[in-house]
Amino acid sequence: MQGATGEHPVVQDWWATILKDFAVPNVHVFNVLVPWGEFFVGLGLILGGVTTFAALMGMVMNYAYLFSGTISTNPQLILLTIFIVVAGYNAGKIGLDFWLSKIVAIRR
Template sequence: MTHSARPMIPEPYLTQLLFANPRLAPLWAILRIYVGYEWLTAGWAKVTNPAGVWVGEKAGTAVTGFLKGALAKTTGEHPDVPGWYAWFVQHVALPNATLFSYAVAYGEVLVGIALILGLFTGLAAFFGGFMNASYLLAGTLSTNPLLFILATWLVLGWRVAGYWGLDRWVLPRLGVSLPVGRAGGGGRLKST
């Protein structure tokens, strides 16, 4: 049995430049580290909160207050929180507030560390964006729209976003091809 070649869709120059060219790795590193710092500081404040309302003896207290505030935003002609998300908050998140409290606090720290180190950048950015989307669905703006946009860009640019980070060494050991620079030409994907 022979394997036929899979058809490939060529990548346009602009997307190749933005998302696959290691010459832009410094720009992606700045973006990645900024988003990582935002996540790390937010999560660290929760983990080390002296009142223990996120992690500790009163874990779940802060999440419960946040979620009840989200439920209050489900009324009116144009509610801030969609009905299906309100159902999730009421029937899944609130009964498990302590679990969600730990998941949020440590999730933010882990996403922040991974992004700062450039380790599993695309995956970390995806989970960061997922948390941003959750906060947005709960009717909270703050920095969430900006961080969601930046996380989306990091997911798109994962190949070079972690190139100036641990991804450059870890991902190839896991069988993932990363871009390699060539003199005079743009970055090309290394074939495996």
Template structure:
């Protein structure tokens, strides 16, 4: 098997980063997508099937108990019954949908964005900097962002087919360029 490298180059804010990916990198990108998909699906489906998930106690107590700098925001969210009801549905079903999106590689960037957003909230709510600012929640957030950046849904995923779907003689992402932000 011949080994090849793929060059990467990106400029942001006047700074350019360059590097090379080995062709085996595609398998690790796929592994990250599947790992996060399975982790979120399992977490969400266990909450859905238990039928007893409630975010109220967590919102009202955990962030304040662990010294989160945004504890008051979490308490305010936990004090609004309509918001708690929303979170009680959004967290378990969000985890299930994010997990399925990543497992099947469908709407991967959208799923990864919401996964990263959830992990940011978990990071702030589970605030623990005893061993530094980087913890598992923060690392998972970065994995979600990497999955989105690499367009991991195109690797043995449905996004490659969704993007190519014919719409008026053009591929979906050519007809609707905004679709690139949710697919891939």
């Protein structure tokens, strides 16, 4: 796998193995899951619904991009996501999380 060999590999060997043995053979599944995942993470963050979970899933996707050798703005986005996760304590004060917590409380 390109980027996983040489004197200064960009992709760690363990991640290259996962990509080669799992992701590439199932690329048709990932071609559907990644865009849907990005859509639902964005929707959850914009609407304020399941904010902490959406932020964590965004971090998981972002780390997968970083592990794969993509840099761009990903480190800054992970730092911002950490702030969202920490601020998740306040999730539920406004936005969709407020109403979802009321529905869950009623059903208990």
